[in-house]
Amino acid sequence: MSSIIEVRDLSKTYASGTSALKGVTLDIREGEILALLGPNGAGKTTFISILCGLVTPSGGQARVGGHDIQREYREARSLIGLVPQEIALEFFETVMNTVRFSRGLYGKAPDDAHLERVLRALALWDKRDAKLRELSGGMKRRVLIAKALSHGPRILFLDEPTAGVDVNLRREMWEVVRRLKAEGVTIILTTHYLEEAEEMADRVGIIDKGRLLLVRDKADLMHEFGQKVLTVELATPLAHLPEALASLGLSLAPDGLTVSYRYDSNADRSGIARLLAAFAAEGIAVRDLSTEQSSLEDVFLRLVRDLA
Numbered sequence: 001m002s003s004i005i006e007v008r009d010l011s012k013t014y015a016s017g018t019s020a021l022k023g024v025t026l027d028i029r030e031g032e033i034l035a036l037l038g039p040n041g042a043g044k045t046t047f048i049s050i051l052c053g054l055v056t057p058s059g060g061q062a063r064v065g066g067h068d069i070q071r072e073y074r075e076a077r078s079l080i081g082l083v084p085q086e087i088a089l090e091f092f093e094t095v096m097n098t099v100r101f102s103r104g105l106y107g108k109a110p111d112d113a114h115l116e117r118v119l120r121a122l123a124l125w126d127k128r129d130a131k132l133r134e135l136s137g138g139m140k141r142r143v144l145i146a147k148a149l150s151h152g153p154r155i156l157f158l159d160e161p162t163a164g165v166d167v168n169l170r171r172e173m174w175e176v177v178r179r180l181k182a183e184g185v186t187i188i189l190t191t192h193y194l195e196e197a198e199e200m201a202d203r204v205g206i207i208d209k210g211r212l213l214l215v216r217d218k219a220d221l222m223h224e225f226g227q228k229v230l231t232v233e234l235a236t237p238l239a240h241l242p243e244a245l246a247s248l249g250l251s252l253a254p255d256g257l258t259v260s261y262r263y264d265s266n267a268d269r270s271g272i273a274r275l276l277a278a279f280a281a282e283g284i285a286v287r288d289l290s291t292e293q294s295s296l297e298d299v300f301l302r303l304v305r306d307l308a
């Protein structure tokens with residue numbers, strides 16, 4: 001897959017002296033969904049804002065569709081749609097006029113056929129003549145996306161698209177984003193919700209304190225850093241773990257009935273056979289077994305701890 005965005009050693013120090021971005025290098029592939037994860041103040045919005053031409057970088061280069069974001073600002077910007085964090089809309093305007101106006105801001109000729117396609121894709125066509133103040137929160141968020149798509153960009157940035165929204169609305173947004181990807185739009189989203197990255201992303205980038213700690217295919221990340229937990233449910237409670245079991249790295253829950261064992265899901269030998277043999281040797285009856293793969297959240301917490 002070719003790169004639609006190439007970022008080299010990008011940095012930003014604000015006038016206040018805050019060093020928000022410290023030499024980020026990254027290639028974003030055409031057609032992918034890249035999720036940028038990171039704690040508050042990590043530099044995610046700064047990164048997006050530079051690529052969208054809203055913040056001037058202090059150092060480094062970035063190209064969007066082959067266009068330098070500073071020297072060829074217009075060409076680069078015309079390929080990008082940005083959905084900002086905050087909902088800032090003209091509440092007395094209609095949906096259709098709002099997206100027409102956005103398209104005009106990009107200096108694009110009117111094209112109501114394109115806007116109709118966008119509004120239909122976002123399930124807003126029926127609401128085209130409604131005033132924005134009459135719309136639900138979810139519809140207003142979709143209007144923000146429609147505005148960002150009004151000029152037909154190939155890349156869409158979504159800054160915290162589901163911050164503070166309820167579960168249903170979050171799922172609705174995910175569906176919208178998936179549909180856009182199916183149409184070939186490259187999507188870069190920032191999020192605090194690991195579940196969101198786990199659900200949506202092809203690749204995950206982790207930013208912390210202005211540095212890109214890693215970028216990896218989500219599946220590889222889960223595979224490489226993921227751990228599994230085996231939970232053994234006992235037939236009768238134990239007051240304490242026999243030494244032979246404790247020395248295998250097991251832990252007993254306070255209820256005395258569940259024992260858990262954490263293991264590397266990629267290791268050649270999981271150690272489970274040895275473990276079960278040890279239970280049998282101690283005469284402990286096992287009632288049930290279950291395993292659980294660690295979530296992206298577990299992986300993220302481990303990485304930020306280990307790499308930071």
Ligand SMILES: Nc1ncnc2c1ncn2[C@@H]1O[C@H](COP(=O)(O)OP(=O)(O)OP(=O)(O)O)[C@@H](O)[C@H]1O
Nearest residue numbers: 014016018020038039040041042043044045046047
């Ligand atoms: N305009 C600005 N002037 C000075 N400092 C800024 C400015 N914008 C952001 N910063 C600082 O730069 C750092 C990175 O902020 P940024 O908003 O990029 O992080 P973020 O990862 O998007 O955080 P959040 O998840 O809270 O949105 C923070 O320390 C922030 O206070």
